[in-house]
Amino acid sequence: GNSVTQMEGPVTLSEEAFLTINCTYTATGYPSLFWYVQYPGEGLQLLLKATKADDKGSNKGFEATYRKETTSFHLEKGSVQVSDSAVYFCALMTNAGKSTFGDGTTLTVKP
Amino acid sequence: DAGITQSPRHKVTETGTPVTLRCHQTENHRYMYWYRQDPGHGLRLIHYSYGVKDTDKGEVSDGYSVSRSKTEDFLLTLESATSSQTSVYFCAISGLYQGTNTEAFFGQGTRLTVV
Numbered sequence: 001g002n003s004v005t006q007m008e009g010p011v012t013l014s015e016e017a018f019l020t021i022n023c024t025y026t027a028t029g030y031p032s033l034f035w036y037v038q039y040p041g042e043g044l045q046l047l048l049k050a051t052k053a054d055d056k057g058s059n060k061g062f063e064a065t066y067r068k069e070t071t072s073f074h075l076e077k078g079s080v081q082v083s084d085s086a087v088y089f090c091a092l093m094t095n096a097g098k099s100t101f102g103d104g105t106t107l108t109v110k111p
Numbered sequence: 112d113a114g115i116t117q118s119p120r121h122k123v124t125e126t127g128t129p130v131t132l133r134c135h136q137t138e139n140h141r142y143m144y145w146y147r148q149d150p151g152h153g154l155r156l157i158h159y160s161y162g163v164k165d166t167d168k169g170e171v172s173d174g175y176s177v178s179r180s181k182t183e184d185f186l187l188t189l190e191s192a193t194s195s196q197t198s199v200y201f202c203a204i205s206g207l208y209q210g211t212n213t214e215a216f217f218g219q220g221t222r223l224t225v226v
Contacts, residue, residue: 034214043201043217044154051211089153097142097161097205097212103153 002027006090006102013080013109021075021105023064023090031092033057033066033073038087038104047075047088080109114138117202117218124225130189132221134202136182142205143185144215145169145177147198154201160185192225199223 007022025033032051036044048057053068062077073090090102114137124130134143144159146169156169158177166177174196176188189196199222203215 032212032214036215036217043219044203044215045217046214049214091215093205093212093215095212098159099144099156099203099205099215101146101154103151 002031002092002094002098002100004090004092004100004102006088007105009104010106010108013107015082015109015111016079017109019075019077019080019084019107021088021090021107023073023075023102025071025073025090025092025100027071027092027094027100029094030068031094033064034091034093034099035062035064035073035075036089036091036101038089044089080107082109082111085109115202115204115216115218117200117221119221120219121222122224124192124223126193126225127191130192130223132187132200132202132223134185134187134218136185136204138204138206138216139182140204140206140213140216142212143179144203144205145175145185145187146201146203147171147196148201148220149198157187157200189223192223194225197223197225 003026034049035047037047048059050057050066056065087104093099116135145157146154155171160166160179202218205215
């Protein structure tokens, strides 16, 4: 079956530090890849996505590139802010509409 | 924001009682999903639907059933609630855009406690 493995947390950074959260996947076919963010007490919301190999998704300073050769979709941000503190989920979706999520990585950014 | 509403938002129930959670969407999306979220397990798919009356099991479907009699509503039923079903339940929807699945849009969640 499909699976998503993401970097274990929690991750604690100082403001303006560089962020990387690793994500690798196993899937048949050519899934779409996503990063979602969850703030306390809320549902997940889309952060960025990529639908085919070599696509780069970007939003709010976050970026991730769909790497088919390494089956990876690592999340990066050059300078994190306190407001980026949240739980981040990597996910894939197959053409049949079925999603698989990673276990989530908790990010805390300190001033 | 995607039009997706879960009800109730919070519920406390006793072991052995049936419980139904409702998910309602106004987006006319084809796919609807029920997930549970537990510490250390991320999101796990319980059941999903790919159309009216078309449903399939996810990875943690035991003890749960679903029904989708209308495009907009997807019901999750715990036939006889157990303490292990204490969790936060999320409904999600997704559609198709130019032949490609869109991202999933999530509801606000239902916190269920089984005592």
